[in-house]
Amino acid sequence: MGACRWRPHACKVPGISQHIVIAGGGFGGYYTARSLERLAPAGARITLINDVNFLLYAPLLPGAAAGTLDPRHIVVPLREHLRRTALRVGYVIGGEHERGLLRVQMISGQLKEYRYDHLVVALGSVSRVLPVPGLAEHAIGLKTIADATALRNRIVRHLELAEGLDDKRARAEYLTFVFIGGGYAGLEGIAELQGFAHDAVKRYPRCRETGTRFVLVDAAARVMGEIQPQLADWAVELLAGRGIDFRLQTTVSEVHGDAVVLSSGELIPARTVVWTAGVRASPVAEQLGLPLTDGRITCDEYLRVVGHDNVWALGDIAAVPDPARPGRPCPPTAQHAIRQGKLLARNLVRVIRGEQPHPFTFKTLGAFADLGRHRAVANVTGVRVKGFTAWVIGRCYHLAWLPGLDRKSRLIADWAVELLFPRDLAELGVLASPPRLAPGTVQPMDSGRPQDSGQVAGAPPVADGDPSGHGG
Numbered sequence: 001m002g003a004c005r006w007r008p009h010a011c012k013v014p015g016i017s018q019h020i021v022i023a024g025g026g027f028g029g030y031y032t033a034r035s036l037e038r039l040a041p042a043g044a045r046i047t048l049i050n051d052v053n054f055l056l057y058a059p060l061l062p063g064a065a066a067g068t069l070d071p072r073h074i075v076v077p078l079r080e081h082l083r084r085t086a087l088r089v090g091y092v093i094g095g096e097h098e099r100g101l102l103r104v105q106m107i108s109g110q111l112k113e114y115r116y117d118h119l120v121v122a123l124g125s126v127s128r129v130l131p132v133p134g135l136a137e138h139a140i141g142l143k144t145i146a147d148a149t150a151l152r153n154r155i156v157r158h159l160e161l162a163e164g165l166d167d168k169r170a171r172a173e174y175l176t177f178v179f180i181g182g183g184y185a186g187l188e189g190i191a192e193l194q195g196f197a198h199d200a201v202k203r204y205p206r207c208r209e210t211g212t213r214f215v216l217v218d219a220a221a222r223v224m225g226e227i228q229p230q231l232a233d234w235a236v237e238l239l240a241g242r243g244i245d246f247r248l249q250t251t252v253s254e255v256h257g258d259a260v261v262l263s264s265g266e267l268i269p270a271r272t273v274v275w276t277a278g279v280r281a282s283p284v285a286e287q288l289g290l291p292l293t294d295g296r297i298t299c300d301e302y303l304r305v306v307g308h309d310n311v312w313a314l315g316d317i318a319a320v321p322d323p324a325r326p327g328r329p330c331p332p333t334a335q336h337a338i339r340q341g342k343l344l345a346r347n348l349v350r351v352i353r354g355e356q357p358h359p360f361t362f363k364t365l366g367a368f369a370d371l372g373r374h375r376a377v378a379n380v381t382g383v384r385v386k387g388f389t390a391w392v393i394g395r396c397y398h399l400a401w402l403p404g405l406d407r408k409s410r411l412i413a414d415w416a417v418e419l420l421f422p423r424d425l426a427e428l429g430v431l432a433s434p435p436r437l438a439p440g441t442v443q444p445m446d447s448g449r450p451q452d453s454g455q456v457a458g459a460p461p462v463a464d465g466d467p468s469g470h471g472g
């Protein structure tokens with residue numbers, strides 16, 4: 001046993017043939033699996049269940065939404081990095097913990113039950129949508145790779161649509177983008193997308209004449225509560241200087257397909273609304289039959305679910321006591337999920353061996369927000385950094401944490417291309433929906449195109465007599 005402690009991968013302890021099932025392969029689940037591969041006794045089996053076969057590096061989503069990064073370069077294929085873990089692609093739908101069972105709907109549609117000795121829940125979070133009329137129907141999030149790709153395609157499509165419209169007022173609707181929520185995701189998102197639109201519009205003469213408009217709405221008196229007020233003020237000043245409108249201490253009352261109504265009564269004609277006003281634990285938490293605190297799974301400081309010896313939880317879905325803020329749960333950040341994943345694996349192995357687990361003691365190192373165009377703000381262990389230096393720190397941080405040398409190389413290549421060449425304006429929204437094969441018929445060019453609010457439906461009739469598109 002003593003030898004196993006120091007060379008755990010060589011451990012051959014009889015009876016340690018445990019099955020560890022990890023639900024969720026994002027930051028928390030992936031780092032748990034990676035660490036378990038090194039630490040778990042040789043007889044232990046590790047199964048990871050995720051609804052896709054990759055880890056999404058969410059902090060780089062704004063870059064993908066702005067077309068700076070190829071969406072495939074901000075995801076990490078799980079099979080390439082997990083050698084000892086069996087990956088199963090399916091959707092977790094429930095569990096029966098007295099019997100040690102996890103229920104999963106496989107991508108084939110088949111329902112399967114996974115029997116576990118230890119269960120790790122790392123299913124993350126979803127956008128926290130408030131009951132604002134029209135919000136769920138018309139707004140788009142910035143939480144998934146599909147959101148980022150759809151946003152980029154939406155902007156290009158709206159530029160194309162607006163360029164073909166004679167009515168200036170209708171054109172303005174397509175060229176106005178309202179972001180709701182001024183956390184780091186909202187600020188990074190609006191900064192990146194405004195930069196993209198600013199560059200792209202140069203190639204659309206009629207749109208350039210109308211101009212693009214970006215508005216950020218937040219209920220709080222200041223943006224980015226995670227960062228010092230001086231840095232938040234500096235960020236607002238910088239972005240306002242680029243033409244972004246801020247509506248603080250304001251909420252959204254209604255969202256329509258072609259306008260947003262604010263609590264101040266102001267109506268902003270806009271056909272794109274991006275919802276970045278926070279996250280909540282995945283609703284699957286409620287189906288798992290585990291104790292919850294404000295929707296998150298209640299854990300102790302060892303990352304074990306309260307009242308369950310062999311069920312663990314971490315990341316955005318878990319309410320783990322925050323060592324930095326007694327009485328409150330850890331904030332939903334990748335920084336925490338990664339550290340929790342590493343500790344959880346060590347604790348789980350300690351418990352299997354009959355040893356005492358260790359408490360979670362990590363305190364936030366800081367936060368930063370990339371404001372585009374080589375500017376950022378950063379709070380590094382309490383030290384305020386802004387401008388180009390903060391931007392360099394942010395890029396180095398992502399390079400360090402994005403798993404895999406191949407992914408890091410692709411990231412560097414994307415960033416280098418961004419510096420050297422103009423923005424790519426091809427809109428490939430049709431990629432996910434190829435036209436149906438129909439013998440003997442000719443398919444219209446855009447058949448199969450997914451419907452989005454970029455459809456001209458609802459726009460005034462267009463009478464464009466100028467085939468060059470340069471009139472108006």
Ligand SMILES: Cc1cc2nc3c(=O)[nH]c(=O)nc-3n(C[C@H](O)[C@H](O)[C@H](O)COP(=O)(O)OP(=O)(O)OC[C@H]3O[C@@H](n4cnc5c(N)ncnc54)[C@H](O)[C@@H]3O)c2cc1C
Nearest residue numbers: 024026027028051058059091092124315316332333334335
């Ligand atoms: C735009 C944006 C920017 C961000 N920037 C930062 C930043 O700069 N710094 C920072 O620290 N954090 C940042 N975050 C937060 C960070 O991404 C999350 O805190 C982190 O991803 C949480 O890790 P997790 O493992 O709990 O969840 P996730 O990483 O979301 O992983 C959950 C996994 O579970 C899968 N899943 C969900 N439901 C099911 C199901 N029912 N069945 C099977 N699989 C399922 C998901 O597909 C996913 O793979 C950002 C988030 C966003 C959206």
